[in-house]
Amino acid sequence: MLDDTLKAQLQQYLALLRHPICLMASLDDSETGVEMKQLLETIVGLSDKVTLDTSGNDARKPSFVVAREGQSTGVRFAGLPLGHEFTSLVLALLWTGGHPPKVEQDVIDSIKALEGDFNFEVYMSLSCHNCPDVVQALSLMAIVNPNVKTVVIEGGAFQAEVEARQIMAVPMVFLNGQVFGSGRMSVEEIVAKLDTNAGERDAAKLSAKDPFDVLVVGGGPAGAAAAVYAARKGIRVGVAAERFGGQTNDTMAIENYISVLETDGPKFAAALEAQVRHYEVDIMNLQRADKIIPASQPGGLIEVQMANGASLKARSVILSTGARWRNVNVPGEAEYKNKGVAYCPHCDGPLFKGKRTAVIGGGNSGIEAAIDLAGIVKHVTVFEFADQLKADAVLVSKLKSLTNVTIHTHAQTTEITGADGKVNGIRYKDRTTGDDHWVELEGVFVQIGLVPNTEFLKGTLELSKFGEIVVDAKGHTNVPGVFAAGDCTTVPYKQIVIAAGEGAKAALSAFDHLIRMPALPVSEAPTPAHAEAV
Template identity: 60%
Template sequence: MLDARLKEQLRQHLDKISQPVELVATLDAGQKSRDLHALLQEIAELSERVTLRTDGDEARTPSFAIRRPGEETGVIFAGIPLGHEFTSLVLALLQVGGHPPRVSDAQAQRIRALDEDLHFETYYSLSCQNCPDVVQALNLMAVLNPRVRHVAIDGALFQEEVSAREVMSVPAVFLNGEPFDQGRMTLDQILARVDSASTARETERLNAMSAFDVLVVGGGPAGAAAAIYAARKGVRTGLAAERLGGQVLDTQGIENLISVSHTLGPKLAADLEAHVRQYDVDLMDLQRAVALVPAQDASGLHEVRFESGACLRSKSVILATGARWREMGVPGEREYRGHGVAYCPHCDGPLFKGKRVAVIGGGNSGVEAAIDLAGMAAQVTLVEFMNELRADAVLQEKLRALPNVQVIRHAQTTRVEGDGSRVTGLTYKDRDTDAVHTLSLDGIFVQIGLVPNTEWLQGGAVELSGRGEIVTNAHGMTTVPGVFAAGDVTTVPYKQIVIAMGEGARAALGAFDHLIRR
């Protein structure tokens, strides 16, 4: 199943294994079991330290556990982990085989200290770029702590199970049989959920910090660039973010970042974090800002307060909290979010294979989503509010060539329909005739733009535009001296990664200029 190039790369990775590893497969006579058996045989042939057994007794077929001989490690894959999950497989092999994982001593200590039985199950899709982060984090926990068990399940392969558990968005994680969370999660986020004392310890640590010269709030491209530029000036710099990487983590292919012909969103997010860590920057993850208290005079300190109870102080602040997918704002949307209403076609599209779906929005994102989904869904309906689609001509031409896509223009979505547990349809009004129609659907993908993350600033701390964006001047400064802003959260037009990076650099230079002139 693996080509020669991939086999050679895998062989080089497996050379790092220092302990014997067993692949214990649970198979039947089906084609998927034969495919999995072939893959595991190829892996076993690449290293003398890896052996294959076919006497597994896992509940799901096909599946396999990765173990040390005579020892349960709690790492199980149900399905064939190729696509984005092939990296998860390779890392699991290395970690079970004794190769040191890329985890801090503090994180490893927290994992080993967990003193209860934790049985995680993660449903993923092979095309989901966010799923590997969750799978790899939980696999690592299972390797380091014998009381943790993790089963990574290919949702497309176990459709009946997915339907029975009403999984309609990936990654979807269950803990001890109950829903735990869905969507991308980092190792620290998972540990914070299962180790409640850690939040209090981190809050105490942050509150004890001395004041920064520059405090960046937000960890996306704008925030990362701002932190790097500030740190390079030799001033005390901190970066606090709800999640490092920001919206980039939810982006699939990136082909317009100058000098980088192609990359993936999660990879760019990891590269941004790695670049920031090369400098003397205090990185504070999982910190959701809830209030900005500007300094009372030019010599004072600005305060940023966080949901955790932490409060950080700084001589200057750069707000780079970014934006998120815009919601339709109709009845039923939030009720069925994750139960048929989705925002990432790359992640959740495979769960709707052979089903009927709608895409809301006729811009580039909406048309690209419809094209992507057409390869999986039985029928795709694109619903656009205006008379004409706004996507690039080349995308519209490709869309028109697809036989299972229909386009409804000049239509106002008015309601998401459901049966109490999942989406069953969508109601819209024809804006020409006012006639009301209902489409029978299994899923709805919303692609109607972005909304700035400024709710926490609505009290008037800084001036906001009518669209809720932070107003800045030519130096990136807000209406409050010493408080700057950058990226998608501001009024700067054209929400692009490369522009956000430039704006972050500008805001940092503006903040440094402000500091030296105080």
């Protein structure tokens, strides 16, 4: 099950255990149960600090608990945590065994302070690249706080549960039997959702911060590059990001970032954050900008008001708020989101194994999604509004070679229909004949491009008819001291490498702006970057 290379790596990790741990298994005679026993025996054979107890009788079989020796509770894995979740298993072993997690201490303290009983169940698939973050967050919480219980359930091994709970998107999290959330969530997001006073405390903490020389709003490739380039000038830099890494967190494979042959989105996002932290940039995560107030005079402070009520001030601001998936905006889309309507074929495709699905969109992302799904589902129907598919010829050729794919061009999606709380079909109009049609299916994947996250800037900055921030060749906006970069701007070609370059350019422009501005009074001047590090 584990090749020699993985075994060697796992043995090195297990050498970091500080305390003995026990794997308490509840097994059955299924194929998964047999494989689980083999996996657990392999782990035990790699460390004298790990023991195995197969006398468990949990209702979910096969499953096992990772617990401290002498304890009976911990993180429970139902099904095999392999694929993308193997790292989650390794971290659960290490954290349970006393190896410290790479998490800020204030986050650990917030987890420990949670009061009440929190019984989490998180459903995941082994091909989901969004799932590990949620699994690892909830695992950490269960290990740190005894009031938190976490069960990680591999949907493929517990298909009856998936069907009964109508789970059609992963990760899907239940708390005390009720739906808690779906999609990627960080540990900070989960804790904030449980701690109702966290937002108010966080807002007060942010508002008390000294002004920044450069405040970057957004933490994707453009924001990260801007932060690094600005910080290297020795000035005070902050990043306020709703989700550090931006869209790259939702990208399966990255194969066109120069000098990096191949990586995946979550790894790339983690590398971005690590480099920004290396330069001691003040990263303020889970922060959404709500309004920007320009400086009242040349060289004055610009104010950025956040959605939680916080107020941040800076001598210059770089906006890199990125973009998000565009909605079809037809009846049924919102109602059946995560009940058959999905946006990530890599994450949710396996949940539609053997079923009929549709892809709305004939660009590269849509056709790539259709090709991916065709290897999993029973049938894929592609709907494209235009008269022909817009994807690269090689992708279109590949798609047309598949026997379980139907393509409709000139097709205007008019409704996503459903019954019993989940999708059962899609209505579309043939734009050539005007005829209406209905196609019976169980899943709809929306792949029609992106929309910039700039709504909060209307009336303050000049925006294009598409909502993009209008910038010049140096990243200047029409407001002095405010710059912009990345997918939220009018710069063509929304690519990671282009966003990173534009972020660097915006930072250099911001620094050029700063050195030409009159000095602020001492009472308003940002604290030098090196002073805080002392």
